[in-house]
Amino acid sequence: MEEQVEDISHQFVSMEGLMEKLPMNKKKATLLKTWKRRFFRAKDGWLYYYETSNRDRPSETIQLMGGNVIDLGNRVLGIDDGRGRYLMVRCPTDKEHGQWVVALESQTADNTKATYVRPALAAVRHRKKKVVVIDLGSSAIRAGVLGDQGKTQAHCEAVIGIKFNIELELMGAVFSKVFEELRVKPADYWVMLSTPQNLGDPLKQGLMQSLVDELNVAGVCMVQQALFSLYSYNATSGIIVDIGHRIEILPIYDGFVIEGGVARCPYGAQKVQESLTTSLLGSNYKFHSETEQLLLRYVMEQSCYVAIDYAQEEEFCKDQPQTIRTSVNLAKFHLPEGAYHNVLSALSHSVTLVQQCIICCVSLSYTVHLSASQNCKRSLASLLYRAVFLSGGVTMLPGFAERLERELTKLAPPGVPVEVHAAPQRYHAAFVGACSVALMPQFESSAISRDEWRKDGCRAFRKWKGPA
Known part of the structure; x- marks a missing residue:
């Protein structure tokens, strides 16, 4: 069932006006790095500023959603996006200082999931774009x-x-x-x-x-x-973990792939299906032809999961082998006579399969860790750890996103938060x-x-x- 996400963007207070700023990630003015007057606009969980009179394209942006705004006194505000970027701004008057505090703090609420692109089930064809x-x-x-x-x-x-x-x-x-x-x-x-x-x-x-x-x-x-x-998440920077028939991990910054961090592997749904085929043979189910493999993929999507604690799950299956069973009904496919209409198998027979998923998940997290930490500046690496985006059918398995986030958290540098984003439409x-x-x-x-x-x-x- 698709997760229902409340869009709280209506609570954001938009504001624009002139403020002074220090260079990004600078917390103290120097002889060369002084306060500069710029035009700012806070909107939709982002803060934009413009260095010229042209306000069509911002010179720089910093994300407010999920970040923190700190009042440093003397009308100075510190904006920490929680992703390794920090911006100090100074308001011109006490009145504007109060208004900016209200506007900026209102937009720090995390509304990320509501910004994912949501496909419509029915729509009129575009009148201008063919x-x-x-x-x-x-x-x-x-x-x-x-x-x-x-x-x-x-x-x-x-x-x-x-x-x-x-x-x-x-x-x-x-x-x-x-x-x-x-x-x-x-x-x-x-x-x-x-x-x-x-x-x-x-x-x-x-x-x-x-x-x-x-x-x-x-x-x-x-x-x-x-x-x-990545664009389906309404993002232009992050790490895409795409698992269909194979695994592909790509760190992307501002719409361009960081080639040094790319990893590809011929494992994925195909390997999981091979393990499931072997497991089901023990229950006298045979899936060999191309059509049967499509049915097997459906069985995988309906019955497999990634355990958060594999050892605990394994013990549970061993203690109750007769009661822990999974069943997938294939009647809706209108299969011919002699075909399987229901696949019933002991969950304990699938323990090896679940372990395969977990081994994949743990090794995957290490690959993602390398993609985030290698060939990247520390500030960019911190951003990427909070921007891991899932794509592909295998990532839909229950428990996959939670286990990947757990394993990544073990590998990430101390104090660096990890976020694995799993949109409902990632299939x-x-x-x-x-x-x-x-x-x-x-x-x-x-x-x-x-x-x-x-x-x-x-x-x-x-x-x-x-x-x-």
Whole structure:
């Protein structure tokens, strides 16, 4: 059942005006680092300041949600975001000092979960943006037409396909099927394409040829899933832990991947399913074909969990082996005669499987720890420990987020808080994030248009290159 989260943003007191500031993370003025007068705006749990008269784009931001505001006297306030950043500001008058205290403190309440992008179950197609969103997942294809729901909601009519690898000779038929199912004309639409990894140019070229040269779409924006998953949390910095058929851990700062901290592993749902297959053989259940493996995945999602205390769980199963059982009903799939309609197995038979999940979780936490601590400044590492975002079906297993946070807390530096964020829609995080990005005004400028591709070919890929 989806967690009900109360949005308390209506309690935030917004305010803007002039204040003086010291440089970020400086607590004392010096000859060179003096107080500077800037324009500030407190809104939606963030404090923005602007160094020029142009107030369209802030020079710097600091998060207020989950932070702390300290009154230091003499109209000076210290703002600690709890993520390794600290800002000192000085109010011009006593009256404004009081107003700023009220406004800033009201926005320190943690409203993070309410800011996650929430997909709409039904929506009218966007009247101005004609975009088809396609997510090439590790076990499914998700696709749909962008809905007209504003920035915080996204909707697509889903077309789910079976597991596949990116085989270029088949992609033309796959994309044609997507447009056929969505009943839209490819030439009228742009494509937001979510890919399993940051693909090499030859694969990108093949996908562009299928979409632009063969289907004649208006343009394509191609981004790896991990970045989209982060956007589904309405964030641009953090560590994405994505576990579908494989594990991928990416530290991201301001929308760019920190390559030195990236970790990938061929384990994930596939390994868990292999353990479950072996476990169920002991109860005379056999799942071998590709279709049966899809059923097995459903059994895994319904019956498996990650124990917070494995030793305690194991002892409990040993003491009561006959009473601890789990059952998954498959009747809703309208299976043919002779197929399993109910899977009943002793929980003790699955102890090995649960242990596999925990070993994965503990080793995963160490990998996340390395991603956060290596190749990062201490202030950035502190931010990343509080911004671990889950994505993918395996992370939906009950107890996964809690166990990962527990193991990470053991590894984090003393005094550094750890937060593992688990949005209810994380099973489809990349798809939801792709819809959210497609709604942004800069979408078309970041895509390669039909004319650009035909003029520049692979040279157009430089538009997608990040900073060196």
